[in-house]
Amino acid sequence: MNRNKLIGIVLLSLAASIWGGMFVVVKVVVSLITPIALVWLRYAVALIALGLFCWRQPLNWHIPKHDWWLLIGIGLIGNTLSIVAQETGTWLTTAQLGAVVTSATPTFMLLFAHWLLKERLDWAKIVAVVMATSGVMLIVGLQLTGDHTLLGAGCLIVAALTWALMSVLVKRATATYPPLQVTTIATAVACITLTPVMAVRPKLLTTIPFTTPTVAGSLLYLGLISTALAFVMWNQGLQRLNASSSGLFFLWQPVVGSLLSWGLLGEPLTWGFIVGTGLIGGAIIVQVHFSH
Numbered sequence: 001m002n003r004n005k006l007i008g009i010v011l012l013s014l015a016a017s018i019w020g021g022m023f024v025v026v027k028v029v030v031s032l033i034t035p036i037a038l039v040w041l042r043y044a045v046a047l048i049a050l051g052l053f054c055w056r057q058p059l060n061w062h063i064p065k066h067d068w069w070l071l072i073g074i075g076l077i078g079n080t081l082s083i084v085a086q087e088t089g090t091w092l093t094t095a096q097l098g099a100v101v102t103s104a105t106p107t108f109m110l111l112f113a114h115w116l117l118k119e120r121l122d123w124a125k126i127v128a129v130v131m132a133t134s135g136v137m138l139i140v141g142l143q144l145t146g147d148h149t150l151l152g153a154g155c156l157i158v159a160a161l162t163w164a165l166m167s168v169l170v171k172r173a174t175a176t177y178p179p180l181q182v183t184t185i186a187t188a189v190a191c192i193t194l195t196p197v198m199a200v201r202p203k204l205l206t207t208i209p210f211t212t213p214t215v216a217g218s219l220l221y222l223g224l225i226s227t228a229l230a231f232v233m234w235n236q237g238l239q240r241l242n243a244s245s246s247g248l249f250f251l252w253q254p255v256v257g258s259l260l261s262w263g264l265l266g267e268p269l270t271w272g273f274i275v276g277t278g279l280i281g282g283a284i285i286v287q288v289h290f291s292h
Contacts, residue, residue, distance in 0.1 A: 011236050012233075047184070047188055174235055179235035
């Protein structure tokens with residue numbers, strides 16, 4: 001294994017692990033901050049940090065018009081729609097279900113990579129898609145017990161689809177532009193997109209207890225670590241590996257998220273979770289050992 005590929009594996013694994021912990025943080029703080037306000041605040045914090053890093057880097061901002069559309073699309077699809085859907089889904093369900101359902105992202109990445117990047121889709125990848133999708137359906141089907149859980153699960157599936165599409169688009173964008181620049185533009189797009197919502201509903205911010213340790217700590221984690229740091233790490237990892245392989249490391253997210261949810265929030269590990277996660281894990285093994 002060459003050094004570049006190893007660095008990519010480490011970066012993707014660390015980013016996904018950070019996002020696994022994010023589900024628990026969101027579940028704790030979302031009772032104090034609405035999902036949209038939480039997304040806007042995390043991006044505002046992240047944008048300040050990313051802007052400072054960009055200021056110290058010799059980046060070329062003379063970007064052709066067609067590339068601007070690609071970068072703006074990444075911000076709208078991944079940083080805006082996917083994250084809002086993810087945090088809304090986590091709010092309506094459980095941190096564990098949020099982590100596991102969005103673990104279907106690697107299988108969706110296979111399809112988008114084949115469609116947009118022309119990466120080969122062989123029989124092993126198809127079997128992996130079927131297994132992982134079955135695992136997600138099993139997990140969702142056995143945990144639809146709350147009043148809003150079905151809606152929440154739907155939001156989480158939308159989050160998985162849009163994140164997969166965003167990741168494939170990032171793979172295309174980072175072939176030309178540095179991951180830091182791609183991440184900063186996408187973050188700015190998300191922040192600008194959500195700003196009108198915050199302007200129309202200022203009470204979403206005025207009622208937040210910013211000085212409490214829970215809120216302050218959560219915003220710093222979500223903004224600096226989970227967004228600014230982890231997004232750059234994920235995009236750098238995508239730059240070093242093909243899209244199909246990159247999706248595999250997203251599975252660190254549900255592993256970390258589910259274990260932290262069980263250990264810190266007391267959310268149970270059900271048989272549905274165990275069997276469904278086993279199917280998703282089996283899908284990854286099939287892809288690794290039999291896909292070309």
